Amino acid sequence: xxxxxxxxxxxxxxxxxxxxxxxxVAAVCILGAIGLGVYVSRQDSAYxxxxxxxxxxxxxxxxxxxxxxxxxxxxxxxxxxxxxDVLYRLDPEPYALAxxxxxxxxxxxxxxxxxxxxxxxxxxxxxxxxxxxxTRAQTNHDLAARTVERLRPLAGHxxxxxxxxxxxxxxxxxxxxxxxxxxxxxxxxxxxxxxxxSSLAAQQAAQAMLDQAxxxxxxxxxxxxxxxxxxxxxxxxxxxxxxxxxxxxxxxNDAWYASANIREITLGAITPGDCATVYSMIxxxxxxxxxxESIGWGVASLDxxxxxxxxxxxxxxxxxxxxxxxxxxxxxxxxxxxRLLRLGATAxxxxxxGEACH
Amino acid sequence: xxxxxxxxxGISSALLLGGCAVQGAPSFSLVGAYFPDWMLCGMxxxxxxxxxxxxxxxxxxxxxxxxxxxxxxxxxxxxxxLAWLIWFGP
Numbered sequence: 001x002x003x004x005x006x007x008x009x010x011x012x013x014x015x016x017x018x019x020x021x022x023x024x025v026a027a028v029c030i031l032g033a034i035g036l037g038v039y040v041s042r043q044d045s046a047y048x049x050x051x052x053x054x055x056x057x058x059x060x061x062x063x064x065x066x067x068x069x070x071x072x073x074x075x076x077x078x079x080x081x082x083x084x085d086v087l088y089r090l091d092p093e094p095y096a097l098a099x100x101x102x103x104x105x106x107x108x109x110x111x112x113x114x115x116x117x118x119x120x121x122x123x124x125x126x127x128x129x130x131x132x133x134x135t136r137a138q139t140n141h142d143l144a145a146r147t148v149e150r151l152r153p154l155a156g157h158x159x160x161x162x163x164x165x166x167x168x169x170x171x172x173x174x175x176x177x178x179x180x181x182x183x184x185x186x187x188x189x190x191x192x193x194x195x196x197x198s199s200l201a202a203q204q205a206a207q208a209m210l211d212q213a214x215x216x217x218x219x220x221x222x223x224x225x226x227x228x229x230x231x232x233x234x235x236x237x238x239x240x241x242x243x244x245x246x247x248x249x250x251x252x253n254d255a256w257y258a259s260a261n262i263r264e265i266t267l268g269a270i271t272p273g274d275c276a277t278v279y280s281m282i283x284x285x286x287x288x289x290x291x292x293e294s295i296g297w298g299v300a301s302l303d304x305x306x307x308x309x310x311x312x313x314x315x316x317x318x319x320x321x322x323x324x325x326x327x328x329x330x331x332x333x334x335x336x337x338x339r340l341l342r343l344g345a346t347a348x349x350x351x352x353x354g355e356a357c358h
Numbered sequence: 359x360x361x362x363x364x365x366x367x368g369i370s371s372a373l374l375l376g377g378c379a380v381q382g383a384p385s386f387s388l389v390g391a392y393f394p395d396w397m398l399c400g401m402x403x404x405x406x407x408x409x410x411x412x413x414x415x416x417x418x419x420x421x422x423x424x425x426x427x428x429x430x431x432x433x434x435x436x437x438x439x440l441a442w443l444i445w446f447g448p
Contacts, residue, residue, distance in 0.1 A: 022424030029428070032432065040443060043447060285383075348383040
């Protein structure tokens with residue numbers, strides 16, 4: 001018992017003796033941990049990263065502006081195509097027939113223009129005749145007037161019978177009426193000449209219809225608008241497609257992106273043009289170099305739901321902790337191994353650091 | 359400032375740990391799911407704290423310590439943070 005008491009007392013004195021050392025060690029460790037923690041959290045904010053990004057690319061939903069039966073489909077699903085390759089062909093026959101019809105309409109319109117030209121020549125000649133008739137009527141009128149002038153003194157002195165003078169006056173009246181009529185006729189003939197405007201416009205309309213028909217015919221062949229991969233193609237030749245109906249999706253292969261959601265509190269450390277290291281999780285050992293292209297300007301949030309019409313939807317809540325909003329940061333990737341680049345693949349993104357940014 | 363303090367230690371640690379240096383993405387695949395880098399660092403911190411405790415008890419160093427819980431906790435945290443800085447830090 002005495003031994004035990006002595007041992008405990010010894011232990012106590014030992015621990016009292018070592019207590020300052022122990023306390024100092026504890027203080028150093030705790031302060032070190034806190035200091036390092038602050039430093040690491042600052043580094044983490046200054047060099048943002050995300051492990052929930054995804055590999056992204058632009059897509060084209062391949063469709064034709066015209067409809068019809070699919071007669072040729074030289075591509076198959078998951079095939080890589082080059083820009084300008086034929087992707088598919090619709091039955092061109094209805095559109096070729098439409099072109100022939102439009103060509104015939106154009107020929108008709110052109111013939112009508114020729115017709116109108118001939119008619120115009122005839123009407124112009126008629127107007128010239130009417131003009132000449134005016135001149136003749138004028139001459140006749142002048143002669144009748146002079147005759148009346150000559151006969152008036154002779155009739156006054158009874159050298160000629162009154163009957164003859166009367167006839168001359170009637171002849172003058174006739175000539176006056178004829179002159180007025182010929183003037184009107186000449187004016188009407190001149191007006192009737194008209195022009196080719198309506199037939200030319202009809203010809204232009206027919207030409208536009210033909211161009212439209214030819215355009216529709218060209219749309220029956222669909223070419224690849226860009227290098228890319230054919231995806232979600234599930235049909236074969238024989239399928240009937242409506243105008244603008246999507247046949248498959250083409251993933252553009254000319255530019256690849258990574259989209260990483262970054263918390264708003266660290267967005268300040270990111271500026272467009274920053275270097276980024278992206279790992280496609282298809283192979284987590286190969287870094288892909290990229291640079292920040294842009295930061296998303298908006299995301300939909302539940303608080304803004306239903307703002308388009310009506311009153312804002314405000315839930316009753318008393319939350320004390322609010323999770324930081326994240327915005328998609330778009331990173332353009334440098335050319336990389338095509339096996340790593342698949343739309344939707346998980347990506348780990350390190351902005352302004354990582355292996356590709358040294 | 360702190361960076362310059364850490365650097366020599368970081369380099370020596372990196373040399374020591376060169377054989378098992380982590381290459382590639384800071385995200386690890388395990389049975390079809392991805393686990394983040396900090397989770398691995400946390401595991402290392404816990405393992406190192408437990409190991410240090412065992413070693414200190416065996417060598418008798420443990421007896422001169424006081425506030426043991428906080429000391430070992432801090433040592434684990436420091437190890438985890440250093441591991442993160444060396445392998446995954448910017």
